[in-house]
Amino acid sequence: MKKTTIRLxxxxxxxxxxxxAGIFLITGLVFYLLLHRIFYSQLDQxxxxxxxxxxxxxxxxxxxxxxxxxxxxxxxxxxxxxxxxRSDRIHDTVMYNDEExxxxxxxxxxxxxxxxxxxxxxxNIYKPLLETEKLIAWILAVVALLFITLLLLLVLVNYxxxxxxWIPFYRTLTxxxxxxxxxxxxxxxxxxxxxxxxxLNQALTRMSDKIQRDFLNLKEFNENxxxxxxxxxxVIKSKLELLIQDERLDEGQLKTISAIFxxxxxxxxxxxxxxxxxxxxxxxxxxxxxxxxxxLIRKILDxxxxxxxxxxxxxxxxLDETVTVRMNSALAEILVSNLISNAIRHxxxxxxxxxxxxxxxxxxxxxxxxLTCHPxxxxxxxxxSDPSADSVGLGLAIVHKIAVLSKITIDYxxxxxxxxxxxxxx
Amino acid sequence: MKILLIEDEKELADAISQYLRQEKYLCxxxxxxxxxxxxxxxxQYDCILVDITLPDGNGLKVISELKQMNSEAGIxxxxxxxxxxxKINGLETGADDYLTKPFHLPELNARIKSVIRRRNFxxxxxxxxxxxxxxxxxMEVYVHDQPLVLTRKEFELLLFFVSNKExxxxxxxxxxxxxxxxxxxxxxxxxxxxxxKNLRKKIIEKGGEDxxxxxxxxxxxxxxx
Numbered sequence: 001m002k003k004t005t006i007r008l009x010x011x012x013x014x015x016x017x018x019x020x021a022g023i024f025l026i027t028g029l030v031f032y033l034l035l036h037r038i039f040y041s042q043l044d045q046x047x048x049x050x051x052x053x054x055x056x057x058x059x060x061x062x063x064x065x066x067x068x069x070x071x072x073x074x075x076x077x078x079x080x081x082x083x084x085x086r087s088d089r090i091h092d093t094v095m096y097n098d099e100e101x102x103x104x105x106x107x108x109x110x111x112x113x114x115x116x117x118x119x120x121x122x123x124n125i126y127k128p129l130l131e132t133e134k135l136i137a138w139i140l141a142v143v144a145l146l147f148i149t150l151l152l153l154l155v156l157v158n159y160x161x162x163x164x165x166w167i168p169f170y171r172t173l174t175x176x177x178x179x180x181x182x183x184x185x186x187x188x189x190x191x192x193x194x195x196x197x198x199x200l201n202q203a204l205t206r207m208s209d210k211i212q213r214d215f216l217n218l219k220e221f222n223e224n225x226x227x228x229x230x231x232x233x234x235v236i237k238s239k240l241e242l243l244i245q246d247e248r249l250d251e252g253q254l255k256t257i258s259a260i261f262x263x264x265x266x267x268x269x270x271x272x273x274x275x276x277x278x279x280x281x282x283x284x285x286x287x288x289x290x291x292x293x294x295x296l297i298r299k300i301l302d303x304x305x306x307x308x309x310x311x312x313x314x315x316x317x318x319l320d321e322t323v324t325v326r327m328n329s330a331l332a333e334i335l336v337s338n339l340i341s342n343a344i345r346h347x348x349x350x351x352x353x354x355x356x357x358x359x360x361x362x363x364x365x366x367x368x369x370x371l372t373c374h375p376x377x378x379x380x381x382x383x384x385s386d387p388s389a390d391s392v393g394l395g396l397a398i399v400h401k402i403a404v405l406s407k408i409t410i411d412y413x414x415x416x417x418x419x420x421x422x423x424x425x426x
Numbered sequence: 427m428k429i430l431l432i433e434d435e436k437e438l439a440d441a442i443s444q445y446l447r448q449e450k451y452l453c454x455x456x457x458x459x460x461x462x463x464x465x466x467x468x469x470q471y472d473c474i475l476v477d478i479t480l481p482d483g484n485g486l487k488v489i490s491e492l493k494q495m496n497s498e499a500g501i502x503x504x505x506x507x508x509x510x511x512x513k514i515n516g517l518e519t520g521a522d523d524y525l526t527k528p529f530h531l532p533e534l535n536a537r538i539k540s541v542i543r544r545r546n547f548x549x550x551x552x553x554x555x556x557x558x559x560x561x562x563x564x565m566e567v568y569v570h571d572q573p574l575v576l577t578r579k580e581f582e583l584l585l586f587f588v589s590n591k592e593x594x595x596x597x598x599x600x601x602x603x604x605x606x607x608x609x610x611x612x613x614x615x616x617x618x619x620x621x622x623k624n625l626r627k628k629i630i631e632k633g634g635e636d637x638x639x640x641x642x643x644x645x646x647x648x649x650x651x
Contacts, residue, residue, distance in 0.1 A: 312622075
């Protein structure tokens, strides 16, 4: 299952957006409440002023004025006969409006005052809330628009800044992705004026230098070790060859020496295989040229002719004479030779060997015992389908190495007794 | 025949020179580059065996020095490096042959004989063993002066035997001589047996004697006794 990942910038922008929206929502609410309070206190103050105006009028005119409206607001005054009452109450109410023909919200002032000319009055003033509510709505709308614009701008600014700030990081990332320890080039130094990225780059450079050094050391060690083994092996071999010339040796001694000889030969072959692998690793086969495969295949089949005859293997070839592959010619020979010798070695008595070469691929199919291990494992070093086999188990590992180096894909297919090695050229 | 062996690994040098002395060669040794330069300036050799990696210099320089002196000695490089470049460089500098360590002493012996034979323009280029006469360059063999028709492998086998007569040859060294190191050993032993059987039969048919002796568990020996 593939892990879902999200880009850093998208992630930060998303967080930014959600957080800012939340903050704006809360401040918006607070703003609304504040605005509401201010408007209402102003409204109430207006109502009280109007009430005072009515009271003054009553005081001067000494009559009960017929107030239907005051400043266009609905108002009424009634005489109150109960003495000693004085109160002001302001609250919201809903009334039917004749002009509009529907119920509307009003701010309602209800005042009782008995101190006016020894008579009491109740005063009702109704101020429609529609205008105020509209005003608040408008103000809120404008503010919301401002907020949203600001939010978008901020997100944009944040996105742009982040993008700029993270550029060195992405550069480092690309360099790391393209880094290959095999290429013997150190990780390019990437400068950044941002402290943290600079630290990161320095740490990466130190790390890659170390990896590079260790890798080179290891490669060198492998090759040197294999090299250094050659001379002692040569000494053992030559001393043994001198020893067996001794006429006084009896059968048992000869048998012992023979066993030593065989073991030495095995070590020699093993060492040569390892040396070849480390030399491929150390890129000592870099010069490539177009190699004609058909003549090479025929030459190697001819070389192994006695083997195929002895095992009575039926060899059939379909070769496109014009096919060339761009690779090192020495490696091409080793590759084809290893493949064909494998196909013969693991073949059955009176089996078949079929080689087909066309512009896109080379397939080598042979009969043989069914595999006892996973085909992919055969390309690993020292991996053998038959552990008792006399080979050292490096043949296909070498084939694999050469294929990788020459950009050839290699595939092992098996169907019961038929084994196919498929090489695809690009 | 005088041979100069330039090799810094003493034990290997000892083994080689011991083997070559049994072939009645006069074998001198040089362990260092300077030693080698001194010897080639003082004496004449028929064949020079050079190790490329010497403690104080490169064996290839010895070869170019020899070429400057217009030396007629045959030159065989013996090197632990199986690098193709070294091989090409060596042969271009003027070496006659290249042998990678570890090698079989009979193989080295056969190569030396071949190089000396090719150098020996004026002289006898035939190899004689009792009633068998071999003309290597023409790939011709005579038994009691009657031509013997051999396959290429049989011919190579016979020449290898005659070059290392009276020696025990291991199956490994014969296999490597005939097929190089790309052949699986277990398989090649069967071929050796087949080839030897055929070779024996052909020589006996022409009235020759059977000189091929089996050394138990080890290999074969081409011997008069």
